[in-house]
Amino acid sequence: MDILNTLFATAHYPPRWSCGSWTPFWGWLHIISDIVIFLAYMGIPVVLLLFKHKIQRFKVKFIIILFACFIAFCGITHLNEAIIFWLPFYNFAGVVKFLTAAVSATTLVTLTLALPSIIKIINEKRQSHELKGIIESCPQGILVVSNSGKILYANQLILTMFGYELTGLVGKKVEMLIPETLKTSHAFMREQYLKAPNQRQMGIGRDLYATNKQGKKFPVEVGLNPVTFDGEAGVLCSIVDITERKTKELELNLLNKSLKQSNSELEEFAYVASHDLKEPLRGIQNYSMMLIESCFESLDEQSQHRLSKLPKLTKRLEEQIDSLLEYSRLGQLNFEFDIVDMHKKVQDTMELLENVITTFNAKIRIVGTLPPIYGNRVNLIVMLANLISNAIKYNDSDRPVIEIGALENQKNKDYHTFYLKDNGIGIPQEQFENIFKIFQRLHAKDQYGGGTGAGLTIVRKIIQKHNSRIWVESSVGKGTIFYWTLKKAPVDAHDSASTA
Numbered sequence: 001m002d003i004l005n006t007l008f009a010t011a012h013y014p015p016r017w018s019c020g021s022w023t024p025f026w027g028w029l030h031i032i033s034d035i036v037i038f039l040a041y042m043g044i045p046v047v048l049l050l051f052k053h054k055i056q057r058f059k060v061k062f063i064i065i066l067f068a069c070f071i072a073f074c075g076i077t078h079l080n081e082a083i084i085f086w087l088p089f090y091n092f093a094g095v096v097k098f099l100t101a102a103v104s105a106t107t108l109v110t111l112t113l114a115l116p117s118i119i120k121i122i123n124e125k126r127q128s129h130e131l132k133g134i135i136e137s138c139p140q141g142i143l144v145v146s147n148s149g150k151i152l153y154a155n156q157l158i159l160t161m162f163g164y165e166l167t168g169l170v171g172k173k174v175e176m177l178i179p180e181t182l183k184t185s186h187a188f189m190r191e192q193y194l195k196a197p198n199q200r201q202m203g204i205g206r207d208l209y210a211t212n213k214q215g216k217k218f219p220v221e222v223g224l225n226p227v228t229f230d231g232e233a234g235v236l237c238s239i240v241d242i243t244e245r246k247t248k249e250l251e252l253n254l255l256n257k258s259l260k261q262s263n264s265e266l267e268e269f270a271y272v273a274s275h276d277l278k279e280p281l282r283g284i285q286n287y288s289m290m291l292i293e294s295c296f297e298s299l300d301e302q303s304q305h306r307l308s309k310l311p312k313l314t315k316r317l318e319e320q321i322d323s324l325l326e327y328s329r330l331g332q333l334n335f336e337f338d339i340v341d342m343h344k345k346v347q348d349t350m351e352l353l354e355n356v357i358t359t360f361n362a363k364i365r366i367v368g369t370l371p372p373i374y375g376n377r378v379n380l381i382v383m384l385a386n387l388i389s390n391a392i393k394y395n396d397s398d399r400p401v402i403e404i405g406a407l408e409n410q411k412n413k414d415y416h417t418f419y420l421k422d423n424g425i426g427i428p429q430e431q432f433e434n435i436f437k438i439f440q441r442l443h444a445k446d447q448y449g450g451g452t453g454a455g456l457t458i459v460r461k462i463i464q465k466h467n468s469r470i471w472v473e474s475s476v477g478k479g480t481i482f483y484w485t486l487k488k489a490p491v492d493a494h495d496s497a498s499t500a
């Protein structure tokens with residue numbers, strides 16, 4: 001009670017109106033101005049405190065409260081100044097002034113100390129604002145998740161992809177976007193990622209799924225990147241809905257499967273058909289020989305001519321059936337792969353074709369040492385024999401000259417590119433694809449030593465079975481170059497290749 005009496009004691013002082021000789025104008029000027037300042041000063045803390053809840057950082061919140069108190073105290077000192085004109089409670093006014101001084105000094109010190117972190121917060125806010133701009137303009141769905149797994153931000157594409165409003169996502173756990181069965185493992189993976197956060201694809205080698213607001217599960221691809229967003233450490237996740245791609249992949253796989261099946265059915269059919277055709281053909285061959293032996297003399301000249309054609313035609317048919325059989329057998333065969341010394345393989349093939357090479361006086365040069373490859377040694381000889389004999393056969397020059405070499409494969413470092421170059425008759429460009437088709441010959445059946453037109457088809461099949469490719473470059477009258485690729489032998493196996 002004593003304290004209150006002392007505080008509000010007015011007996012020792014005259015009211016301000018009685019100090020000096022105030023004119024009403026100057027006196028009211030002070031009073032009205034002090035009251036207006038008081039009202040304005042009281043308004044500022046009210047506004048500040050009204051918006052206080054929007055500020056999340058405790059430090060900033062504290063400074064705002066301190067600042068509101070400081071302004072409020074300043075306001076009260078002005079109100080006191082006005083009241084003192086009638087009620088001279090100078091003691092109470094002095095205490096209020098003291099409190100104002102204490103609060104303002106505390107505000108000043110706190111503000112000075114907190115200024116660096118406030119500047120940091122402002123900068124972070126600005127950066128986050130800029131980051132939001134980038135995220136929004138990104139053509140991919142972007143989600144920012146804090147290290148504690150809380151969603152901090154999502155761009156429009158994410159909102160469309162998942163069917164949420166931004167307010168429905170921000171502040172929630174990211175696991176709300178993960179299918180129920182994967183929620184636990186996702187939380188675990190998230191923790192693992194945070195042990196060494198870096199820029200990478202999420203779940204390499206695994207199928208990732210997300211779930212939208214309606215609970216629909218869909219496949220996604222997710223890229224992760226550590227970021228600081230609004231001053232909080234987190235992860236920027238770029239999310240792509242790959243439903244369409246997955247459906248296309250599935251369709252392609254099914255198509256591939258059915259294509260493979262119909263291909264192998266066709267090969268099986270060709271194999272069975274050509275195999276079964278051989279028997280009746282042998283019968284025709286035998287009967288025609290018997291006919292020639294028994295009644296050739298008794299026939300007229302035209303019939304004799306016709307009958308003598310029969311063995312030739314059946315022989316040709318037999319060759320074609322044999323080629324078809326060989327081709328379809330290749331399709332059925334499971335190629336066994338091994339390290340093959342290509343240099344030695346070419347030499348072996350040359351030995352095999354020694355007769356033809358000597359007959360045509362052909363010169364074959366191997367450029368350097370051919371590298372070892374990973375392939376099927378038996379069928380590679382078949383392939384080389386076809387290419388070399390063609391290079392000798394389809395040649396009008398005085399002496400067939402053939403060059404075989406290897407080039408560095410520019411497109412795929414796992415493969416070697418080989419070539420076989422001749423000085424033969426060449427192939428017109430429009431026939432480059434046709435020569436690989438079965439029974440396609442560019443010449444009359446007896447020209448250039450004849451042939452069934454299946455050799456290059458078989459060559460291509462062998463190369464395809466090696467997951468490789470073959471192509472041709474040629475100009476008519478100048479010669480032809482066949483190129484083909486073959487998988488490189490493993491490096492540490494080069495030494496043992498010499499035995500292949």
Ligand code: ADP
Pocket residue numbers: 386390391394422424425426427435436440441442443450451452453454455456457480
């Ligand atoms: P074949 O030799 O039995 O006719 P291939 O399939 O081996 O069958 O060849 C198909 C056609 O490609 C040949 O008829 C020939 O016209 C052409 N050809 C193949 N190799 C060469 C070559 N080195 N030079 C020119 N033409 C070639």
